[in-house]
Amino acid sequence: MQTKTATRTSFSRLSSWLRCPRLHRYRYIDLATEERVSGSMLLGIAFHEAAELHFRGIQRGEQFVSAEVYAAFDRALTDSAKYNEEVGCPVDYGKASLDELIGKGHEMLAVFLAESPRDIEVLDIERSFEIEIEPGRVVEGVLDLVLRQGNRVLVVDLKTSAQAFGQDRLDFDSQATTYIVAARQLYRCAVDFEFWLVTRTKSPRFIRYPVVRDAADEAELIEAIREVEAATALGVFPRRRDWQCMGCEYRDRCNGERGKEA
Ligand code: SF4
Secondary structure (H helix, E strand, C coil): CCCCCCEEEEHHHHHHHHHCHHHHHHHHHCCCCCCCEEHHHHHHHHHHHHHHHHHHHHHCCCCCCHHHHHHHHHHHHHHHHHHHHHCCCCEECCCCCHHHHHHHHHHHHHHHHHHCCCCCEEEEEEEEEEEEEECCEEEEEEEEEEEEECCEEEEEEEEEECCCCCHHHHHHCHHHHHHHHHHHHHHCCEEEEEEEEEECCCCCCEEEEEECCCHHHHHHHHHHHHHHHHHHHHCCCCCCCCHHHHHCCCHHHHHHCCCCCC
């Protein structure tokens, strides 16, 4: 049973703060309208929708129909592109057009459908969770895919990315830690975790990354949640300048506010 006065956060809020506290403020505190959205982000969301359809088919034991998976991807990507244009949030396609993005998505789906395992026992898809990570601290999130593997479960988080993951991400990504703790509470058994990545590279690749976490990682996660809570309460949202600023959905506002809060 959860503590009645628990503080509450979601993994998305935590990860946005860890990516850039200023971006977190715009998105979750100020509820600012996004200035733009990246085409690669829309591709990732559409890819998830298509993969979800694929996994639901496996779960129901249905005959594999790839045409439906491709169609779901096309629909999700074109609908979201249209929606964003209509609400005045332009899509930043970078060097690609929408058609080229769809083409890249098809290449990625082809690799994913050919190489991702199908002899799997699907336990849950898009399973939401709400766990008390320590007394008085609730964390919410959604597990993409949960597989039964004997008396253990394997939590899979599906990713798309411009490149393969580096070792630092595999060692420190707080999503894996959060989801392992959550799945252990949900399923009451030993939990394994993998990222399943499909790259947006010239020749897309499907890569499985098993990730292991220990008690020290879990303690670090709780410390991070406490520190984000404390910084938020104090209104501390420093900019984190790095390569991600180029694609940031709030970069005009962020740049325009420089020097105005000192
Ligand atoms: S432009 Fe960079 S520093 Fe500013 S909010 Fe975006 S990611 Fe953060």
